[in-house]
Amino acid sequence: MGVRFAFAGGREGWVRALLTAVGVGLGVALLLLTTALPNALAVRHERGDARSDINYGQDMKKADNTLLSGNASTTFRDTDIRGRDLEPEGPKAPLPPGVAKFPAVGEMVVSPALKKLLESEDGRLLRERLPNRIAGTIAESGLIGSHELAFYRGAKGLAAQDINGAGISRIDKYGNPNPTESDSDPVLVLLVLVVFVVLLMPVAVFITAAARFGGERRDRRLAALRLVGADGRSTRRIAAGEALAGSVLGLVLGTGFFLIGREVAGSVEVFGQSVFPSYLNPSPLLALLVAVAVPAAAVLVTLLALRGVVIEPLGVVRTAKPARRRLWWRLLLPLAGLGMLYPMVGQGRDGGDFNQYLVSGGVILLLVGVTALLPWIVEAVVARLGAGAVSWQLAVRRLQLSSGTAARMVNGIAVAVAGAIALQMLFAGTESDYTKDTGYDISRAQMQVTVPKGKTLAATAEELAATKGVRQVYAFNEGFVNDGTGEDASWARVTVADCTSLREVAKLPSCRDGDVFVSHVAPGAGESDSDRQATDDESNVTARPGQKLYFDTSEAAEKQTSVVWTVPKAVKQAESIADPTGYRRGGILLTPGAFPAQAAAGVRGEIYVRVDDSLPDARDYVRNTAARINPYEEPMTWVSTESNDRYSSIRTGLFVGAACVLALIGASLLVSQLEQLRERRKLLSALVAFGTRRRTLSLSVLWQTAIPITLGLLLASVVGLTLGVVLLRMTDTAVRVDWPSVLSMTGVGAGVVLVVTLLSLPPLLRLMRPDGLRTE
Known part of the structure; x- marks a missing residue:
């Protein structure tokens, strides 16, 4: 009832x-x-593990079932885009989940959401970074979400890159052999x-x-x-x-x-x-x-x-x-x-x-x-x-x-x-x-670009400085010198940059090209005793005038090599300040005129970029330039905190x-x-x-x-x-x-x-x- x-x-x-x-x-x-x-x-989580293309340090040789996968991920505005460059090395190379066939060189298969974005007016800047022809779409089994932005791009010549060192892996199957636990x-x-x-x-x-x-x-x-x-x-x-x-x-x-x-x-x-x-x-x-x-x-x-x-x-x-x-x-x-x-x-x-x-x-x-x-x-x-x-x-x-x-x-x-x-x-x-707190001073710089092998610091900095939306670039070559060749030798950090950039890391009495400085951390500087000790250790070489120091250039040669450099008589003293990363660096500061060209292989280039935040998409202009410089190195966007x-x-x-x-x-x-x-x-x-x-x-x-x-x-x-x-x-x-x-x-x-x-x-x-x- x-x-x-x-x-x-x-x-x-x-x-x-x-x-x-x-x-x-x-x-x-x-x-x-x-x-x-x-x-x-x-x-x-399962689909993320199923498309994992990391070989976990295995020394894998080329075979008819191997695939070279290069990490080409990028960011557009505030959204991450998962990207891979694929070069099959044989007919049995594994296909990524959700992909029916390998894209040819110059082509790519994309997720439906990325295809929609690239075809829209909003995707104009992204199309400059991903100009490849769209040859298909990734099926649901290869994506973790309906709005995920992802692509696989055909490539060649990946074997000439530094495998396992430049975001390139050789694999014979997809999947994570050690699924992550919560x-x-x-x-x-x-x-x-x-x-x-x-x-x-x-x-x-x-x-x-x-x-x-x-x-x-x-x-x-x-x-x-x-x-x-x-x-x-x-x-x-x-x-x-x-x-x-x-x-x-x-x-x-x-x-x-x-x-x-x-x-x-x-x-x-x-x-x-x-x-x-x-x-x-x-x-x-x-x-x-x-x-x-x-x-x-x-x-x-x-x-x-x-x-x-x-x-x-x-x-x-x-x-x-x-x-x-x-x-x-x-x-x-x-x-x-x-x-x-x-x-x-x-x-x-x-x-x-x-x-x-x-x-x-x-x-x-x-x-x-x-x-x-x-x-x-x-x-x-x-x-x-x-x-x-x-x-x-x-x-x-x-x-x-x-x-x-x-x-x-x-x-x-x-x-x-x-x-x-x-x-x-x-x-x-x-x-x-x-x-x-990351320690990054985002009021002085907001992005960081690593200079790839084969590119010079000056040319890379010039290209970034000419990018739309960039106000200033601070370019540094960083490396180390020893005062001897034995195991007991002391070492010091070396920073090579022009005067404008050096003033971002130290207080300089005066500066012109050709000058050399020894940077010291002032007593009481830094947040804690451990921080001061870490920076002081970088200047434990006294760097006396006339002293011989050695740049290690082993990375560029098959055997251990070094370049001898003599400290000039006119070396100056400088007081270290917090650089844009929040770090107080001690050691030796060189202007380009004082740096021996033979030691170029012993340093690594880092460029800090200050962008114009009043310009919409300023960071994406930088990413487009960085992608032309090195497609396998995504520029780092600085944040003040990370979770x-x-x-x-x-x-x-x-x-x-x-x-x-x-x-x-x-x-x-x-x-x-x-x-x-x-x-x-x-x-x-x-x-x-x-x-x-x-x-x-x-x-x-x-x-x-x-x-x-x-x-x-x-x-x-x-x-x-x-x-x-x-x-x-x-x-x-x-x-x-x-x-x-x-x-x-x-x-x-x-x-x-x-x-x-x-x-x-x-x-x-x-x-x-x-x-x-x-x-x-």
């Missing part, structure tokens, strides 16, 4: 069932997506656990709230059933059947939403990450768990809700003043959560692994504590509210009559914000452990998940708001018929949302801060409140509610018409 009421009870019945199904379906879709994420990450850092494991719990809790809260849509009308209908002879137990079974029908329909809609979202996921990129739809296959066991848990939860929630309602033949007693909610058992939930987390306080990274069950259980109980405490807080506060404008009084009276419904609407927001605050505190507290890869991926996962949860929050809140307005249609029409202004009613609806959400966000802040402090103590990290994150999370929560309220105003205005009083 309950199922028949849901689907054959006229317009009221199926609208109520549809609203419930949409609310439950949105939650089910996100649950299915979450259960599919581990598989998606695993497939990405990092077992307990703090990172804790982060993953908490992220999953925090993202899934709001979903569970929304599903249980959606199962109670239309509760007041349902209870009045059950009273009518009592009047025609049904007993209390029968009415509860009928209500459970109706909830079951709505949740099963929600499962069907949720599966549809998931399949639609699965296809959409293949066409979007979030925070630089993309997947193919085939990656998003939920674990069958987890999908079955969702299919069983959601209807069971809907029935259970309905039965629990009816425990506090007396349904009599002539009405529902809930419309009278309800009994005050008890506080004591609501406090037990967060206290029990803290009790589960307390044994792991202070363990940190060195105290062993965190117990996954205690962590998950403790965080869940703390967040469930929000849903238990919020109805009591809303009831206690609104009971003391009173005088004010008409819109205020209408809102307060409505909240006093149904504070539980109002609390249920914002429970999900409160849980999401509480969890987000705790996670932001945890990430902010542990960030220093996984993010380090642990897995830490960064966890944080990215949090942002992606939070975006999905916020979308669910907004959609579910809107559905809930519309359901509430639909139930009050006759009341709103009656108020309008009696002369109440529409502006007053609109403000009353806003107050009805604003009061509980304010209380919910305050509670969420307290619980979130508490959970954040406990998690920081568990990781043995100094407790520090990240106030900007706290304020931003609460602001996002408030913003979602404001947007939902604004979207619900047009339906509200349509409901406030006198014809809403018409009934049958």
